[in-house]
Amino acid sequence: MENGFPIPKTDKFPAGLRVLVVDDDPTWLKILEKMLRRCLYEVTTCGLARDALRMLRERKDGFDIVISDVNMPDMDGFKLLERVGLEMDLPVIMMSVDGETSRVMKGVQHGACDYLLKPIRMKELSNIWQHVIRKKIHEVKDTESHESMGNIQLMRNESDDFHDGLLPSGGNLGAVKKRKDMENGKHDEQGLVDPSASKKARVVWSVDLHQKFVDAVNQIGFDKVGPKKILDLMNVPWLTREHVASHLQKFRLYLSRLQKENEQKSSFGGLKQQDFSSGDLPGGFGFQNSISMDLKNAANRNFGYIRNEISIDNLEPKVHEGDMKGMVSFLPGTKPTSPLMGDFPPHHKARMSSQMDLTHSFKSLDQNFKHQPLESTLSTQKWNKVSMMQFKQPPNQEPKPYPLLEDDHSPLLFSGPKHHFQVDLQNSAPSTDLRTSLQVCNNSSSVKIRPLNTQCRSNDDRIEFPTGCTINSIPLATGSHIKNQEAFETASTVTLGVKNHMVAENCINNWEPVREKLTAGEQALPSSLEENSQSCLLQGDGCTEDIGYQNVELSDYYNPELIADLQAQYYDEFEFNCDKLFDSIENPLVDQGLFMAYPQAARVNFCD
Amino acid sequence: MATTDALNHQLQDLIRAMENEGLLDKNFGIVHSLKEANSPFFLVELIPMFCTDVQTDIRKLTQTLDQPSVDYHDLEEYCIKIKGGSSCIGARRMALACVDLRRAIDNKSKEGCFLALNGIKHEFYNLRGKLDTILQLERRIISHDNI
Numbered sequence: 001m002e003n004g005f006p007i008p009k010t011d012k013f014p015a016g017l018r019v020l021v022v023d024d025d026p027t028w029l030k031i032l033e034k035m036l037r038r039c040l041y042e043v044t045t046c047g048l049a050r051d052a053l054r055m056l057r058e059r060k061d062g063f064d065i066v067i068s069d070v071n072m073p074d075m076d077g078f079k080l081l082e083r084v085g086l087e088m089d090l091p092v093i094m095m096s097v098d099g100e101t102s103r104v105m106k107g108v109q110h111g112a113c114d115y116l117l118k119p120i121r122m123k124e125l126s127n128i129w130q131h132v133i134r135k136k137i138h139e140v141k142d143t144e145s146h147e148s149m150g151n152i153q154l155m156r157n158e159s160d161d162f163h164d165g166l167l168p169s170g171g172n173l174g175a176v177k178k179r180k181d182m183e184n185g186k187h188d189e190q191g192l193v194d195p196s197a198s199k200k201a202r203v204v205w206s207v208d209l210h211q212k213f214v215d216a217v218n219q220i221g222f223d224k225v226g227p228k229k230i231l232d233l234m235n236v237p238w239l240t241r242e243h244v245a246s247h248l249q250k251f252r253l254y255l256s257r258l259q260k261e262n263e264q265k266s267s268f269g270g271l272k273q274q275d276f277s278s279g280d281l282p283g284g285f286g287f288q289n290s291i292s293m294d295l296k297n298a299a300n301r302n303f304g305y306i307r308n309e310i311s312i313d314n315l316e317p318k319v320h321e322g323d324m325k326g327m328v329s330f331l332p333g334t335k336p337t338s339p340l341m342g343d344f345p346p347h348h349k350a351r352m353s354s355q356m357d358l359t360h361s362f363k364s365l366d367q368n369f370k371h372q373p374l375e376s377t378l379s380t381q382k383w384n385k386v387s388m389m390q391f392k393q394p395p396n397q398e399p400k401p402y403p404l405l406e407d408d409h410s411p412l413l414f415s416g417p418k419h420h421f422q423v424d425l426q427n428s429a430p431s432t433d434l435r436t437s438l439q440v441c442n443n444s445s446s447v448k449i450r451p452l453n454t455q456c457r458s459n460d461d462r463i464e465f466p467t468g469c470t471i472n473s474i475p476l477a478t479g480s481h482i483k484n485q486e487a488f489e490t491a492s493t494v495t496l497g498v499k500n501h502m503v504a505e506n507c508i509n510n511w512e513p514v515r516e517k518l519t520a521g522e523q524a525l526p527s528s529l530e531e532n533s534q535s536c537l538l539q540g541d542g543c544t545e546d547i548g549y550q551n552v553e554l555s556d557y558y559n560p561e562l563i564a565d566l567q568a569q570y571y572d573e574f575e576f577n578c579d580k581l582f583d584s585i586e587n588p589l590v591d592q593g594l595f596m597a598y599p600q601a602a603r604v605n606f607c608d
Numbered sequence: 609m610a611t612t613d614a615l616n617h618q619l620q621d622l623i624r625a626m627e628n629e630g631l632l633d634k635n636f637g638i639v640h641s642l643k644e645a646n647s648p649f650f651l652v653e654l655i656p657m658f659c660t661d662v663q664t665d666i667r668k669l670t671q672t673l674d675q676p677s678v679d680y681h682d683l684e685e686y687c688i689k690i691k692g693g694s695s696c697i698g699a700r701r702m703a704l705a706c707v708d709l710r711r712a713i714d715n716k717s718k719e720g721c722f723l724a725l726n727g728i729k730h731e732f733y734n735l736r737g738k739l740d741t742i743l744q745l746e747r748r749i750i751s752h753d754n755i
Contacts, residue, residue, distance in 0.1 A: 025661065030650075030654055034644075038642070071692075096688075097691045097695050098688060119638075122638070
C-alpha cells in the first residue's frame with residue numbers, strides 16, 4: 001500500500017488502499033465492504049463512530065481514508081469528520097441518503113473531501129483514492145511553501161489568475177488551480193517529485209513535544225513564526241519542518257476554536273453560538289471580553305480536537321502583551337465586499353457565507369473595548385480556519401437579515417446594518433498585511449481587516465474589506481476585534497491572518513488545501529450544489545490565513561498596494577450582501593485552524 | 609430437478625418483474641452481482657438483515673408516533689434510516705414511501721406521518737413477501753452450485 005507517497009509508486013495502487021467504513025446500518029456496511037473489496041481496497045468496517053475513532057487512534061497510521069455515514073446514533077457524522085480531520089488528518093468522505101444541499105454544504109464545510117449519496121455506485125468508490133493522493137500532495141506543498149515569502153507573491157499572482165479564471169465560471173477553478181499547482185510546483189517541485197521527501201511520517205505530538213513547539217512559537221513571536229524557526233528552536237532531531245508546519249496549522253485551528261469557545265462563553269448580544277454552525281464568532285465584543293483570552297484557559301481546556309492535549313499556556317503571556325489586538329471594526333455602511341477568500345473562486349457561483357456572527361458582533365461594535373491580544377489572535381485563528389468558509393455570493397447588495405445557516409443551524413441573523421470590519425493594515429509589508437483576511441461580512445458589511453504586522457499601524461492604512469463570506473469560523477475579525485472604526489483609531493487589528501509574515505505563509509499554506517478543497521468540492525458536489533452557489537471549502541488546516549487575502553475589498557482608503565493584493569475584484573459580485581452568510585456552517589475546524597494570532601503577529605493596532 | 613440455470617432464470621425473471629412493478633430498482637441487481645464465488649451467501653444474508661432492520665425501525669417509528677408529543681427529530685432519524693436501508697437494497701417503492709413520510713415530518717403533520725407510515729408498512733410487507741421468494745430461490749441456487 002502506498003502510504004505517504006503522493007505519487008503512487010507501483011502499479012498496484014490504488015489497490016490496497018486502507019479504508020475505514022463507518023455506518024450504523026449493517027446492511028450498508030456489508031454492501032460497502034463488498035464493493036470496496038471489489039476495488040481491491042483493504043476494508044475495515046465499523047458500526048459506531050466511537051469505535052471508529054478508537055480504531056483510528058489505536059492505529060495512527062493504519063488507514064488512508066475514512067468513509068462515514070452522516071446519520072449515526074452515537075455521534076453526528078460531521079463531528080466524527082471533524083475529529084478525524086483534526087486528530088488524524090485523514091481524508092474523510094461522507095455519505096448519506098439525504099442529498100439536500102444544506103447537508104452537503106455542511107459536509108463540505110466540515111472538511112469532507114467528498115459527499116456521496118446513497119445508494120452508492122461502484123465507480124464512486126473506485127475513485128476515492130484520489131482524495132488520498134490529493135491530500136498528500138497538498139500537505140507537502142503546504143509545508144514546502146510555508147516559509148517562503150515568495151509564495152506570497154505566488155499567491156498574489158495566482159490570485160490574479162484566479163480572479164480571471166474564477167469570475168467567468170466555476171469551471172475554471174480546476175484550471176486555475178492547476179495553474180497554481182503548477183506554479184507552486186515550481187517551488188515545491190522537490191516535494192512532489194521525490195517520494196521520500198514528500199513522505200510524511202505521522203508524528204505523534206505528545207504533550208512535551210507540543211510544549212516545546214509552543215515555547216518555540218512564543219519565543220519567536222507569532223508574527224515571525226515559521227516552521228523552520230520553530231523547528232530550529234525546538235531542537236528535536238527527528239522532527240522535520242513538514243511536521244512542524246502541519247502541526248502549526250492545526251494549532252492555529254485549535255486556537256481559533258478555543259477562541260470560539262471562549263466567545264461562546266461571553267455573552268454577545270444576540271449572538272448565537274453554535275458549534276460553529278452559526279458562525280460562532282462572537283460579535284467582536286464578545287470576543288474581546290471573552291476571549292480575552294483566555295487562551296490560557298482555553299489551552300488548558302481539554303479539547304477533543306487537539307490531538308494530544310496541548311497546552312497553550314505559553315501563548316498567553318505573549319498574547320497579552322497587548323500588541324495584538326485584532327480589531328475588527330465594523331462600520332456600518334454597506335459595502336459590498338467580496339469574500340475574503342481571495343483565492344477562492346469568487347465567481348458568481350461561489351457562495352459566500354458571511355459569518356453571521358460578525359453581525360452580531362457588530363451590534364456591539366460601537367463599544368470600545370480593549371482587546372486582549374489574545375483575542376485577536378484567536379479571532380484570527382478562527383479565521384484562518386476558514387475551512388469552513390463558505391462563500392456565497394450575495395445576490396444583491398441590499399443588506400438584509402438572513403439566516404446564516406440553513407436548516408438546522410441557527411442562523412446568525414444579520415441585521416441590516418452593514419458592518420465594516422476594519423482591519424488596519426500594518427504598515428509593514430502591506431502586501432502581507434493583506435493577508436489578514438478577515439472576512440466576515442454579513443450582508444453588506446465590510447470588514448476591515450488590519451493585518452497585524454507587528455508594528456503599530458497607522459490609521460491610514462485601513463483597508464476595508466468587505467467581508468463577503470466568512471465561514472463560520474471566521475472568527476476572524478469577528479469577535480474580538482470588532483471595533484467601531486470611528487471609535488477607535490488604533491483599533492487592534494484583527495490578527496486575522498494578517499500577520500504579514502505569518503500570514504503570508506499561512507495563506508499560502510492554507511491556500512493549497514483550500515484550493516484543493518475547492519476543487520474537490522467542486523468535483524465532489526456538482527450535483528448537490530446549487531447552480532449558483534459553490535461553496536468554497538477551506539479545509540481547516542489549510543485555510544487559515546489565506547482567508548484573509550481573499551475577500552478583501554479594498555476600500556477607498558488604504559494602501560493601493562494592498563488593494564491590489566487583495567483580490568478584491570473577485571468579489572465584486574459577492575458583495576457583502578451575502579444572503580446567507582453561512583449555510584449551516586459549522587466550523588469546528590475553523591477554530592482550530594486559526595491560530596490566533598501569534599501574539600506578536602497580532603499586533604493589533606490599538607487605538608491609542 | 610431444476611437445474612441451476614433454470615433456477616437462475618427464474619430468479620432473474622422474478623427480479624425483472626419486480627423491477628417492472630417498481631418494487632425494485634437497478635440497485636438490487638448491483639447488490640446481487642456482488643455475490644461472489646467465495647461468498648455465495650451474500651444476498652442470502654443481506655436480505656434478512658435488511659428486513660430485520662427495517663422492521664425494527666418501523667416499530668420504533670410507530671412507537672414514536674404514538675407518543676402524546678411527537679418527537680419529529682426522532683421520526684426523521686428513523687425515516688432516514690429506513691430510506692437508507694431501502695436504497696441500499698434497491699427497494700424503490702419503499703424509498704418513495706419514505707419521501708412521503710419525510711414530507712409529513714417536515715410539515716409536522718401527525719396525520720400525514722401516520723398515513724405515510726402506513727404506506728411504508730404496506731410497501732414493506734409487500735416487498736418482504738417477494739424478497740422471501742428471492743431468498744428461497746437463491747438458497748436453492750447456492751445449494752445446487754455446491755453440489
